[in-house]
Amino acid sequence: MQVKIIGAGSIGNHLTQACRRMGWSVCVVDADPKALLRMKNEIYPARYGAWDSAIKQYTPDTAPRGGFDIIMVGTPPHVRMAVALEMLSEKPKILQLEKPLCAPFDKNLRKFVVAYKKQKATKVIVGYDHSVARSMHRVAELIAEGIVKDIQTVDVEFREHWDGIFKAHPWLKGPQDTYLGYWRKGGGASGENSHALHLWQYLARLSGLGRWKKVSAALKVEKKGEVEYDSLAAFSFETDSGKVGRVIQDVVTKPTRKWARLQGVDGFIEWLCNGAPNGDVVRYAGADGAVKEEIFEKKRPDDFHQETLHIQDILNGKIYAKDSPLAFESALAVMSVLETAWKNHKKGLVLIKQIK
Numbered sequence: 001m002q003v004k005i006i007g008a009g010s011i012g013n014h015l016t017q018a019c020r021r022m023g024w025s026v027c028v029v030d031a032d033p034k035a036l037l038r039m040k041n042e043i044y045p046a047r048y049g050a051w052d053s054a055i056k057q058y059t060p061d062t063a064p065r066g067g068f069d070i071i072m073v074g075t076p077p078h079v080r081m082a083v084a085l086e087m088l089s090e091k092p093k094i095l096q097l098e099k100p101l102c103a104p105f106d107k108n109l110r111k112f113v114v115a116y117k118k119q120k121a122t123k124v125i126v127g128y129d130h131s132v133a134r135s136m137h138r139v140a141e142l143i144a145e146g147i148v149k150d151i152q153t154v155d156v157e158f159r160e161h162w163d164g165i166f167k168a169h170p171w172l173k174g175p176q177d178t179y180l181g182y183w184r185k186g187g188g189a190s191g192e193n194s195h196a197l198h199l200w201q202y203l204a205r206l207s208g209l210g211r212w213k214k215v216s217a218a219l220k221v222e223k224k225g226e227v228e229y230d231s232l233a234a235f236s237f238e239t240d241s242g243k244v245g246r247v248i249q250d251v252v253t254k255p256t257r258k259w260a261r262l263q264g265v266d267g268f269i270e271w272l273c274n275g276a277p278n279g280d281v282v283r284y285a286g287a288d289g290a291v292k293e294e295i296f297e298k299k300r301p302d303d304f305h306q307e308t309l310h311i312q313d314i315l316n317g318k319i320y321a322k323d324s325p326l327a328f329e330s331a332l333a334v335m336s337v338l339e340t341a342w343k344n345h346k347k348g349l350v351l352i353k354q355i356k
């Protein structure tokens with residue numbers, strides 16, 4: 001399997017290692033030669049023990065074009081769509097775009113959607129890796145088994161201080177130095193932690209709650225000079241079947257809480273990403289009220305290993321790309337919510353009339 005990965009940053013390293021673990025050939029392309037050197041000399045050896053000399057590196061002017069089975073785009077969100085359009089024209093079997101799909105209101109997204117619908121050669125998926133974690137498969141299984149009967153509501157939170165991101169990028173002084181400090185580039189809590197929005201719509205669909213139809217969003221906007229991002233985003237949804245649920249994403253919470261909860265008539269299912277020191281936790285109870293807990297051991301590279309195993313299943317025809325939790329359409333739906341939220345978040349909140 002021949003893989004091209006665009007972007008030698010944090011996610012580029014994760015995806016490269018996951019593809020090498022599958023035994024796939026990888027070439028990595030980055031517009032910044034310093035990023036390629038940092039990958040080879042610092043990030044990859046520090047994370048995975050040693051540099052792997054089978055990995056080839058290129059700047060875009062020298063990068064090979066065409067003939068790839070898989071192309072993955074791990075650039076910042078605001079440049080992703082322009083790169084994605086170019087990569088789609090190379091006709092890989094799979095084009096994987098990182099999350100969030102792009103910056104809100106990116107005109108190239110519209111162009112990409114047209115180009116994507118016109119072609120048949122490439123299946124497009126998006127890197128919302130938590131939706132294909134082993135622990136999430138277990139949640140899906142429990143929903144299908146009906147252990148909690150009708151599900152009434154779904155809550156998802158991805159609350160994580162972004163200190164961790166800056167520790168992984170010591171060459172950045174803070175959000176001002178990267179897309180993270182600019183919501184218009186796809187940064188801030190609503191874009192960066194959009195795993196929660198993605199999981200909510202996935203779990204709502206599996207639970208029979210339907211598709212999100214209405215949203216009210218409260219965004220805590222931080223503005224200092226050019227820098228402008230949301231540090232906290234709270235979304236309430238109503239679905240096309242009239243069910244209500246909630247998503248919270250932030251970049252201020254310590255310790256991290258990445259959590260989902262489904263409340264059924266007969267019990268609940270709860271998912272805690274890294275809820276145990278050695279992995280994810282799924283906790284649930286049915287009609288008898290007895291709480292059961294299962295741990296799914298993993299380390300961070302295993303998240304991306306699951307993703308590459310999933311890609312292999314799509315390539316082998318075991319999973320239909322449009323039915324995959326990673327389907328392009330699911331990430332497009334997240335962008336619809338993000339654009340709606342940024343357009344309307346001030347209207348969505350009603351002044352509380354104080355009782356005096």
Ligand SMILES: NC(=O)c1ccc[n+]([C@@H]2O[C@H](COP(=O)([O-])OP(=O)(O)OC[C@H]3O[C@@H](n4cnc5c(N)ncnc54)[C@H](O)[C@@H]3O)[C@@H](O)[C@H]2O)c1
Pocket residue numbers: 006007008009010011012029030031032035060074075076077079083098099100127128129169178192
């Ligand atoms: N799925 C996940 O769990 C996960 C984890 C980390 C990051 N991400 C996502 O991946 C994206 C990138 O994040 P990151 O932390 O790796 O960023 P990063 O800044 O570390 O890396 C991005 C790299 O892309 C390169 N780049 C920019 N424009 C380019 C172009 N036109 N052609 C080639 N290279 C180009 C930059 O030089 C940089 O090295 C973000 O959208 C982020 O949300 C996803």
